[in-house]
Amino acid sequence: MGEFDLARGIAYDRTHVWHPYASLKDPPPVRMARAAEGVEIELADGRRLIDAVSSWWCVAHGHNHPAIVEAIRRQSGRLCHVMFGGFTHAPAVELAERLVSLAPPGLDRVFFADSGSISVEVAAKMAVQYQRARGRPGRAKLAALKGGYHGDTSLAMALSDPDGMHVLFRDIMTRHFFAEKPSVPFGGEWNAADFSSMLRTVDEHEDEIAAVICEPVFQAANAMNFYHPQYLRELRRLCDEKGMLLVFDEIAAGFHRTGPRWAQEHAGVAPDIMTVGKALTGGHMTLAATIASGEVAETISGGTPSAFMHGPTYMANPLACAAAIASLDLFAASDYAANVQRIESRFKAALAPLAGLPNVADVRVLGATAVVEAKSLPARTDVERVIDEHGVWLRPFCNFIYAMPPLVSDTATVDRIAAAIADLAACPPGPPQDGDFHE
Numbered sequence: 001m002g003e004f005d006l007a008r009g010i011a012y013d014r015t016h017v018w019h020p021y022a023s024l025k026d027p028p029p030v031r032m033a034r035a036a037e038g039v040e041i042e043l044a045d046g047r048r049l050i051d052a053v054s055s056w057w058c059v060a061h062g063h064n065h066p067a068i069v070e071a072i073r074r075q076s077g078r079l080c081h082v083m084f085g086g087f088t089h090a091p092a093v094e095l096a097e098r099l100v101s102l103a104p105p106g107l108d109r110v111f112f113a114d115s116g117s118i119s120v121e122v123a124a125k126m127a128v129q130y131q132r133a134r135g136r137p138g139r140a141k142l143a144a145l146k147g148g149y150h151g152d153t154s155l156a157m158a159l160s161d162p163d164g165m166h167v168l169f170r171d172i173m174t175r176h177f178f179a180e181k182p183s184v185p186f187g188g189e190w191n192a193a194d195f196s197s198m199l200r201t202v203d204e205h206e207d208e209i210a211a212v213i214c215e216p217v218f219q220a221a222n223a224m225n226f227y228h229p230q231y232l233r234e235l236r237r238l239c240d241e242k243g244m245l246l247v248f249d250e251i252a253a254g255f256h257r258t259g260p261r262w263a264q265e266h267a268g269v270a271p272d273i274m275t276v277g278k279a280l281t282g283g284h285m286t287l288a289a290t291i292a293s294g295e296v297a298e299t300i301s302g303g304t305p306s307a308f309m310h311g312p313t314y315m316a317n318p319l320a321c322a323a324a325i326a327s328l329d330l331f332a333a334s335d336y337a338a339n340v341q342r343i344e345s346r347f348k349a350a351l352a353p354l355a356g357l358p359n360v361a362d363v364r365v366l367g368a369t370a371v372v373e374a375k376s377l378p379a380r381t382d383v384e385r386v387i388d389e390h391g392v393w394l395r396p397f398c399n400f401i402y403a404m405p406p407l408v409s410d411t412a413t414v415d416r417i418a419a420a421i422a423d424l425a426a427c428p429p430g431p432p433q434d435g436d437f438h439e
């Protein structure tokens, strides 16, 4: 890249380049990133910010991890891409084997997708093709949870909270079936009434439901809700009884974000299909996967058509697969669960006192995720001040001031993040904000 004119670049960005969930008319400020290393993002002016958001929950091992960068470099010298229709390659095969070895027993068929949303679409289409092949073509919808989030493409939107960020597009979305958001918190006392809405939903629409989809234990982007694992055990039983598939979306919660490798391990139950993404490549390339049981794959293959009808252009991109293999090597090389436990205890100790602040409604921590639910978010100017003063990148949304730092964050990093959150939580509520809805 030649000499980059910073001022001109930022001006052009403001007027011509859309950012996520942002207006092009008087857009919120963006910072120019120049480099990143470890837990920090370096700005064009040389300042560094701790990435307390792991760049949307992906950067598990830290930014630009040398082992992952080297794997991408090595792969790029051989094969950057080849169509997956009619070809295969070593990184895809090796990654599939690795994922199968980590997935719960029986989940051993892998479909590679290019983003989390697409892997959810794929899971839903698998469920529908599965029911067709079993002679139940009427089962062409899914049941999902209020408060859930499964992505921004149309099928994934239609499975996300119907009153959440996608409400604008209600008329172009297929209507699926929704149960109430689970309300018994993780660590709380289980109450069977919490499952009654799901029971009712499934009873009423039994002949139309192919599968139930949820984010196990941790509803992320639409609710920041940690719920009781018993919910998942009830759900497994219900799906078995009704011949419905169970889909766990582990895109946010997987790879130790809540402690164990998979959030479903809190419940000790496995799904028929699961989706993984985000931290799969450690935040170095875009890649996701849908992992299905042999039973699901074989049933689909016994139907008409026997082919599973999906195939993205960049399916199983070799660079992304190589990055993911290197990321899985890092997960295997040290004890991430222990690291996450250390982050969890530190956040719990540091943030618990905030519960008494006038603008704080709730404080909750699970694994390497800390959430301070404000009564109302502080003003944009306070958010900007806290980011700059503490050198900690935070991106509050809805009423949530939260951190999901890299899983390798040391204690000093966690303490700095907690201090920034504490400062922000003590600020008065700001005016309502437009648009900046999503995380």
Ligand SMILES: *Cc1c(COP(=O)(O)O)cnc(C)c1O
Residues within 6 Å of the ligand: 115, 116, 117, 118, 120, 149, 150, 151, 152, 215, 220, 221, 249, 250, 251, 252, 253, 277, 278
């Ligand atoms: C982020 C997310 C998705 C969507 O992934 P993209 O890569 O943004 O398409 C789906 N499900 C969950 C639970 C997520 O957190």
